[in-house]
Amino acid sequence: MSKVKEIVRGLAEPIAEEMGLELVDIEYVKEGKNWFLRIYIDKEDGVDIEECSIVSEKLSQKLDEADPIPHHYYLEVSSPGAERPLKKERDYERAVGKNVWIKTYEPIGGGRIFEGRLTGFSDRILTVEIRENGKTKTVQIPYDKIASGRLAVIF
Incomplete structure (x- = not known):
């Protein structure tokens, strides 16, 4: 796992757990000229846009404090969708x-x-x-x- 993903996992997991959510996956990828940090969260009956928004706000604050990414990037927090990855x-x-x-x-x-x-x-x-x-x-x-x-x- 990349250093950035490792740091982000350490910041995001406590936020997700505090809200009764599971941190499913983290992607840190470059697409074209832009970098994206994607966080996938879920729970038994699915997540809604409000939960994604709250996680995004809380994580954004933690990322600003820790500053693990030296360049501009887009933070996206969402559900893994109907075809969610099976990792564990x-x-x-x-x-x-x-x-x-x-x-x-x-x-x-x-x-x-x-x-x-x-x-x-x-x-x-x-x-x-x-x-x-x-x-x-x-x-x-x-x-x-x-x-x-x-x-x-x-x-």
Whole structure:
């Protein structure tokens, strides 16, 4: 994790926790000529614009004090959305019963990308039910083989 993201996490987590929110992710990226610091927050029943605004105001004050970013940037605080990233084991535990998209570091059963219903997460193994050629099949994915994962909206 970059030094900036590490400092921002230290500033943002207490604010989120104080408000009963979860700090889901932090992005610090350059897009074109502009830098963006994006903070993603969530809670069980979702977050609203007011909560994002309050976190933004409180975090902005802390960032002004700590001054970890030497140049101009845009601060954005928002919900991670319907296809929120799954970063921690706890995220996968909470996603059981939901649709997920998983990419692995190496092939499992001939594939590296899996989209389907997460039916279980036990002993650091994900069980994903996927539809392939009109049939349902179950894939076991070791947690340590996951390159990235997110909730998925499947049509």
